[in-house]
Amino acid sequence: MNNLAEMSLDAGVPEGFQGCHLIKLNGYVFEGHLTSEIIKRFLAEKPRDTIGLSIPGMPSGVPGMEGPKEGPIKVYAVKKDGTTSIYATQ
Template identity: 85%
Template sequence: MNHALRIFAVLAFAFLSNAAIAQTLKGTLYKQQQCECCEAHADYLRKNGFELEIMSVKDLASMSIGAGVPAGFQGCHLIKLNGYVFEGHLTSEIIKRFLAERPQDTVGLSIPGMPSGVPGMEGPKDGPVTVYAVKKDGTTSTYATQ
């Protein structure tokens, strides 16, 4: 009986954890007014369980810096989600994994620039794209590749 209770507890925790993540995938994507690839990335994320509001802004760079993202690590849009920021065309899997980990020393993740072949950006992929973790102290480190 004790074994059955443990299995139930593990399954209940897994279900509740997944439900909590699914319920919290609501955020805002901030983009430059003229950028269209950001809309494509938002569509990709929506198809993968995210609920995003899109807001056009005049000075995305200042907004990113204000959110803690260094100038060299800015993408073409900024997503604010669950107290974190996500710069650029990240995959939904990487964002979900990061949110499940909930690192306390990190502002968010970034793919600088506008690389080809990532979700929302057409064209061939030239190779692996580095995803950076942006720390609260201003440093960065490689988080993943996609």
Template identity: 45%
Template sequence: MTRRVLNRSLSLFALCGSLLAMPALAAEPEMVMYQHPECGCCGKWADHMRENGFRVQQVKTLEMVLVKSEAGVPPELGSCHTATIDGYIVEGHVPASDVQRMLEERPAIVGISAPGMPLGSPGMEGPYPAERYDVIGFDARGSAYVFSSH
């Protein structure tokens, strides 16, 4: 083996070793969002999430009541779309920053919800004045609390 080939082999070996020693880059969070086929604001919310680093798979279904029931979304916290991400539920027009916070803090909850369709929330922007609204955290026992206020 020539010296040049040996040096190249050692360089490649060192490069591979250093790449293996590097911490894995965090993958973008992947979200599956269920929505009624005719809902336009759901797509706008999905765009908001994508703009904030999330990968969003949109699933159009006429079975939204079933989706919400199976996910454990309390009826009083319902909205127009339901998303799942990393073991959590995100119901409605929740800002991406709240989803990021939930994923970082990992609270012992089922998920978070922006009940109804608050004007001015992500996907519900428009020419009308924005409403103040709360994002609610909820658990499997039916307990709920204010996760954040906007």
């Protein structure tokens, strides 16, 4: 898709927190190479102040990306007010 960055911004994902994949599920947005376990945990928690999760960019070593994993990968929660915080590591 040529407009992934625009779609991410429209979904509420701030610049700098966009990944290479975008999923909309159950009213939330999931950006980047997230594991299914982290998505399932998040959906079970149903946080009201959060629009979704993001792994920014295309870090090597995450599921679906070749290359060595260079330490823990930070998964960010994207809040409705536009702020972010670390939700988990994978």
